[in-house]
Amino acid sequence: MALHLFNTLSRSLEPFRPASPEKVGVYACGPTxxxxxxxxxxxxxxxxxxxxxxxxxxxxxxxxxMNLTDVDDKTIRAAREEGRTIQEHTSPFAESILADADALGILRADGYPRATEFVEEMIELVQRLLDRSHAYRTEDGSVYFDITSFPGYGKLSRKKLDEVRQGERVAADEYEKDDVRDFALWKAAKPEDREVGAVWEAPWGEGRPGWHLECSAMSLSEVGETVDIHLGGEDLIFPHHEDEIAQSEGATGKPFVRYWLHVKHLRFADEKMSKSLGNTVTVRELLDDGVDPAALRHQLLSAHYRSELAFGSDGLEAxxxxxxxxxxxRDRLRDAEVDAQAPPLELDVRARETLEEFRRAMDDDLNAPAAMGALFRFVGEGNTLxxxxxxxxxPQEAKAGLELLSSLDxxxxxxxxxDGSRSVDASTRDWVEERIQERERARRERDFQRADAIRDELxxxxIVLEDSPKGTRWKRVSGGQPVG
RNA sequence: GGCGCCGUGGCCAAGUGGUAAGGCAGAGGACUGCAAAUCCUCGAUCCCCGGUUCGAAUCCGGGCGGCGCCUCCA
Structure with a gap:
């Protein structure tokens, strides 16, 4: 079986076929x-x-x-409150978010383009849309996309144009659109934009790019005119991604994205976690409170991405x-005695089966929880064996088992x-070994009170000790209590 | 109001037509000086009611409950 992905565009599971075998282009909608x-x-x-x-x-x-959005209503407002330029305000957060990403073991992307670095490309894109009559200028120097010029508008979110509620948007918008459902490509400069340096020169006047333009521009220049996979949160389906499609396809005349994948929201205290609801917990806070980053990562992978994930301290503990x-x-297997004369346990057989189960689960729309189920079944049976x-x-069985574990990981x-958060430096190691020897002496003398005191101290x-007939083993475990 | 999703053992969570993966927690047992780790044993008529089917957690209809999008949002 080949990899299958659930495409939001078709609302169905489709076999994954990239446009070109040379390169699979993935664009992920990153944070503001x-x-x-x-x-x-x-x-x-x-x-x-x-x-x-x-x-x-x-x-x-x-x-x-993955893009980083560093100019929009929120960055401008936040920068004003701090009395800084958007550049000054956003840079530290870019660093903080990448640091959190590192802490959670997220592979570095091939690029983290920022909106402000692609204003030129955005202006060109707007020009193309104007040239192709998908956009129009207004008197104040703004540019809007005319959604009636794009017949496919609504195909991703499956909205019918005449069903979009119009009243609130009219009230909420202070610009002059032909049609309230049109969206801004370029917003004429306002005093507060100038204050924070969020103003660029464009042929139709000074201003700043609209809400959705950056992703189209960066996606087109950084990945290509047709992206294989575009990732985002479910909240982005409308209007963000719908508008991206209109802009991009309106400009290029080519399909913008082959596979749209959307992640369901995290649920926290019975509603979605979001800043507007004020029920957020940052990664930083959790890690500072001693949550094991590996546990956090595991927890975030423990529900299928198209299901809600109930987040809380019980889950983190689990x-x-x-x-x-x-x-x-893994440690047990690594430390096991290998011996060519040892009777076969057929761990290698189980490893092969597990690999297949894992692949089958992941091929089925990236079903990580099912894939981890296969892994844990292997662990249970491996322990029994x-x-x-x-x-x-x-030896070949130990090797097969260890290779499986590292492959799945x-x-x-x-x-x-x-492993990263459990590493121990040399001096701690020496100290632990020394304490263990002391405890061994106490145990030999059957002074268990003293032995237990040392164990508690460690x-x-x-540091957790495990006594066995082959001696005492020790390991470092993650400490701290999760919050939530 | 429109569109959509979900409801599986104490908690989390796979499974979507052939009679219930996995993790955590709990009970009993083995091992241990005691632990820890590990193993063994134990627990679900899959929200309710109808229907389709030889057979349904899985399909259809109705109900109840929860959530999301429609506006900035991962």
Whole structure:
């Protein structure tokens, strides 16, 4: 079976066929960088990363781009409040968001274009739309897209034009449009735009780009006229993506996007997490509170992207333990005794089966929860087999098992993250070893009170001991209590 | 009002026609000095009511409940 994706455009599962085998172009709608990103945003970004990683795992050459919106109503308002230019205001947030992305093990994109870097391209795009009579200028120097000039308008969101409620938009809009449903390509400069440096020169007057123009311009120049996959949150379907299609196809006459994928919202305290509802939690806050980044990543992958994900501390707690189970199993397998004479456990057979199950799940519209189900089934059965074999197995089986784990983790990215936050420096290592030896002496003398005191002391530092007939093993675990 | 989604064991969550993956939590047991890790055992008539079918969590109709979009939003 080949990879299948649910295309919002057709509302159905379609086999994935990129326009060209040479390069798969992916454009992801990124954040507006006027504030720190919250967990809901990162549900999307982690999903984008899953797409990125899975396409590469599947062997596609990928060009993956995510934009950063650094000029719009919100950035302008926020910059004014701080008395800064939009540039000054947004730059730190771009850094903060990329830092959070790193913390969650998100692969770097091939590019993070910012709207303000593509104003020239946007102006050209507007000009093309004017030339092709898809747009018109108004007296104040703004430019609007004429949606009646684009017959396909509404095809993504499945809205009928005459059903769009018009009253509120008229009241809310202070510009002069021919038709209230038209949207701005270029907004004539206002004093508050000038204050924060959000003004550019254009043939039809000074102003700034409209709401949706940046994605079209950057997508066209950074990925190409036809993008294979365009990613975004479900809230962007209308009007953002609908307008992008109109602009882009209006300008190029070519299909803009082959596959539209939209992520459902994160639910937090029974409603969607969003800034306007004021129920957001930032990634930064969670990490500062000691949440294991690997657990957060695991949690964000634990529901299918087209389902709502109920976010909360119970889930984070469950994910923390689930991640530890993966790490423990990997360590157990890595430390197992390999011996060509060992009786076969057939772990390699299970590894092959698991790989197939994993691929089948991911091929089915990137079903990460089902894919992780296959992984955990392997862990459970693997533990049983190792128990049976007394942690001794043939080398090729150990190798097959470890390779499977690392292969699946190239997609999931959970174990590598967990390893990162569990690393221990040399001096701590020495200290731990020393304390363990001391505890061993106490145990030999059957001074269990003292032995337990040492164990507790280590536990306070996040070091957990596991006694076994082969000696005492130790590991670092993630500490801290999730909030929410 | 228009469009759409969802309702699976205590929590989270796969499965969408052949009688219920997985994670977490819980109970009992094995192992352990005690733990930890691990293993074994235990738990769901899949919101309700009808219908289609040899057979439905899965399809259809109705109901109840929750959520999203229609406006900035991942």
């Amino acid at each position: 960088i006027y504030d720190h990103a919250h967990v809901g945003n990162f549900r999307s970004f982690v999903f984008y990363d899953l797409v990125h990683r899975y396409l590469e795992w599947r062997g596609y050459p990928v060009r993956f781009v 994910s923390t333990r689930a991640v530890q189970r993966l790490v423990d199993f 190792l128990d049976r074999g007394n942690d001794r197995l043939p 190239r997609v999931l990215g959970v174990v590598e993250l967990a 536990a306070q530092q996040g």
